[in-house]
Amino acid sequence: MxxxxxxxxxxxxxxxxxxxxxxxxxxxxxxxxxxxxxxxxxxxxxxxxxxxxxxxxxxxxxxxxxxxxxxxxxxxxxxxxxxxxxxxxxxxxxxxxxxxxxxxxxxxxxxxxxxxxMVGDCAVRFNGQPAAARVREILAAQELGRLNLARMINRTPRMRPGIEYQPVSRWFLDREKAGGGVLLDWAVYDLGMLFDVLRPVSVTVKSAWIGGVEGRDDPPEFPVEVESHAAAMLELTLPDGARLPLLYERANGVNGPALYELSVEGTKGGLSWQWLPPYGDEQTKVTRYVDLGGKVEAEVETLPMGEHPHFHHAPLLGLVRRIAGQDSVSLDEVGIRFNFATIAAIYQVAETGQSVTVNR
Ligand SMILES: NC(=O)c1ccc[n+]([C@@H]2O[C@H](COP(=O)([O-])OP(=O)(O)OC[C@H]3O[C@@H](n4cnc5c(N)ncnc54)[C@H](O)[C@@H]3O)[C@@H](O)[C@H]2O)c1
Structure with a gap:
């Protein structure tokens, strides 16, 4: 048992x-x-x-x-x-x-x-869904040609945990307790999911910046000590030696527009995919950008979610499978450290201005 x-x-x-x-x-x-x-x-x-x-x-x-x-x-x-x-x-x-x-x-x-x-990391919560698996197939078949740019942008103007989200958990605002803000809270998922698809063997953080906002209704008794906005320019070295720039931005407190984009573009085509689960919907989608001569059109492929577990169940069920020696979304210790070290490097580059390389 x-x-x-x-x-x-x-x-x-x-x-x-x-x-x-x-x-x-x-x-x-x-x-x-x-x-x-x-x-x-x-x-x-x-x-x-x-x-x-x-x-x-x-x-x-x-x-x-x-x-x-x-x-x-x-x-x-x-x-x-x-x-x-x-x-x-x-x-x-x-x-x-x-x-x-x-x-x-x-x-x-x-x-x-x-x-x-074994150590299981809940950062794999959104990994391995059917859309991501399809994207890995498309990339492995080199259908996009030489890759030019990956871009992941996720900006919600106000959704800071401890204030607008789960306001009872004020520890989110305390740097000593939380360790960091939106970058630590979300890049673990964002980069974890992207790296699961792209499988970089090394990452150089070329430049990075973190910052925040002064919200009108911020609780005066709990100063906001963590960032609500992060941006970074990374360069991934892929398994075949190709170098792929990645433009990354994440915000849960920003005085600007909401913006959500995930894309990988190459010389022969581009694509985007649904990586957050399709709530109340049994299907997920991959969008391809295709050259139709004079214009580029989006073609949407829908995929069934199939047996993929609910994202909140994936970390535990994944670790159970890994312990049993079965295929699993659960990352091994090398993968866990590589992903976390990349996020630590983004903080470091934001502070020092000097680029940092992380090898798997
Ligand atoms: N809430 C979410 O949506 C969410 C989603 C994904 C991941 N997480 C992560 O889950 C973790 C916990 O977050 P949460 O939202 O469940 O927080 P929470 O504040 O709802 O719950 C934390 C619980 O830990 C208990 N606790 C405190 N000290 C303890 C101790 N010494 N021993 C045992 N229990 C103790 C508290 O009493 C509290 O019930 C965080 O790392 C968070 O990033 C939260």
């Missing part, structure tokens, strides 16, 4: 518990010092065993070969809780961002190597 032990019983813990219900015979346990969080969790998951302290939950029974501890607490607790769970002999699935900085990520990966246990 697999045990899924969830540290934290807050918002995201409910999604992991729903995923755990899909694992045949799995037993759900959760630990949270907040009585209110435990009560809400118990209502949704009456079958779960609840604890006040993570230490008491981890001491319940020796770790079984397939048991997983899900670290579903805010970022400043990821490294200490992951350390506890790994030392107790469990595989861990950790919420994103895995650490507040690269040193914390390295500490978690080193602890896992010492314990001989």
């Amino acid at each position: 697999t045990r899924i032990l969830i540290i934290g019983a807050g918002a995201i813990a409910h999604h992991h518990a729903n995923a755990a219900r899909l694992i045949p015979g799995a037993q759900i346990l959760s630990a949270d010092p907040s009585e209110a969080a435990r009560a809400k969790f118990a209502e949704a998951f009456p079958e779960a065993r609840l604890f006040e302290a993570p230490e008491a939950m981890l001491a319940e029974a020796p770790a079984g070969q397939a048991d997983i501890v899900v670290v579903a607490v805010p970022p400043w607790l990821h490294a200490p809780m992951a350390g506890l769970a790994l030392a107790a002999g469990f595989h861990i699935l950790c919420e994103k961002p895995l650490g507040r900085d690269l040193a914390e990520v390295d500490a978690i990966l080193a602890a896992a190597a010492r314990a001989g246990r």
